[in-house]
Amino acid sequence: MNLYYQTGWNIFKFLGNLFFSFRAVHPERIPLTGPAVLAMNHQSFLDPPLAGICTQRELHILARNSLLKWPVVGKLMPKVNVVPVDRSGGDMAALKAIIRVIKANEAVLLFPEGTRSRTGALQKAQPGIGFVIAKTLTPVIPMRIFGAHEALPPDGKSFSATPVTVVVGEPLYFTQDDIASRDRDLYQRLSDRVMDAIAAIEYVA
Numbered sequence: 001m002n003l004y005y006q007t008g009w010n011i012f013k014f015l016g017n018l019f020f021s022f023r024a025v026h027p028e029r030i031p032l033t034g035p036a037v038l039a040m041n042h043q044s045f046l047d048p049p050l051a052g053i054c055t056q057r058e059l060h061i062l063a064r065n066s067l068l069k070w071p072v073v074g075k076l077m078p079k080v081n082v083v084p085v086d087r088s089g090g091d092m093a094a095l096k097a098i099i100r101v102i103k104a105n106e107a108v109l110l111f112p113e114g115t116r117s118r119t120g121a122l123q124k125a126q127p128g129i130g131f132v133i134a135k136t137l138t139p140v141i142p143m144r145i146f147g148a149h150e151a152l153p154p155d156g157k158s159f160s161a162t163p164v165t166v167v168v169g170e171p172l173y174f175t176q177d178d179i180a181s182r183d184r185d186l187y188q189r190l191s192d193r194v195m196d197a198i199a200a201i202e203y204v205a
Contacts, residue, residue, distance in 0.1 A: 004079035005058050012049040020046075020151055020164040024054040025204045029168045030141055032057050035102045037140045039129060039194050042111035043120055044148035045156065046164065051109050051143065054166050059109045060101045062094050095131055102136050112195050120149030122199055130190030134179045142169035142197035169201045 001009060016022030030038065038059065040051050052059050058081055065084035068074040078084070083101060085094045101108050110132070112125040133140065147164035172194065179186060 026168040030055040036107040040143040125191035125195035127187035130187030144201035
């Protein structure tokens with residue numbers, strides 16, 4: 001890890017343990033080398049840093065390029081592997097940025113639902129992660145976070161020291177046979193396969 005990433009990792013590890021009794025179950029399922037997509041449900045602003053402390057490996061995550069204009073914090077974001085995306089370029093700009101990172105043999109954290117759940121319940125996957133899979137055949141590590149919605153809801157108006165757990169599922173592997181059809185529903189089918197794997201992950205006490 002670079003110094004900035006390591007510092008952030010240590011800070012969130014401390015805060016996760018202090019406020020949320022944070023646990024990562026089966027973190028050994030996250031590969032430490034080679035291209036990979038970590039795919040997790042999205043409940044809260046806490047999700048990216050808590051997913052990040054599940055592994056010693058550096059992760060890359062997309063963020064609006066406008067966030068880089070924030071004082072101090074904005075300048076640090078590229079140093080902790082935040083990939084700026086010009087949202088005016090549409091979703092395709094984001095997907096191309098993801099694919100560039102993957103082809104550099106790095107790991108990316110993606111949220112198949114595309115946005116935070118307002119209720120904490122799982123949402124339908126968007127086709128974007130299916131597009132990434134079809135273009136890269138990258139192994140996907142399904143992950144499910146429990147408790148983050150209660151700890152910090154999407155409205156950001158409340159905070160609770162609620163235990164948060166991330167359970168890492170078995171990796172999903174894709175082959176040329178999985179993308180052979182190339183029909184209009186291909187990307188959605190691949191995305192649904194990932195979301196089904198996330199939904200199948202059960203809480204571990």
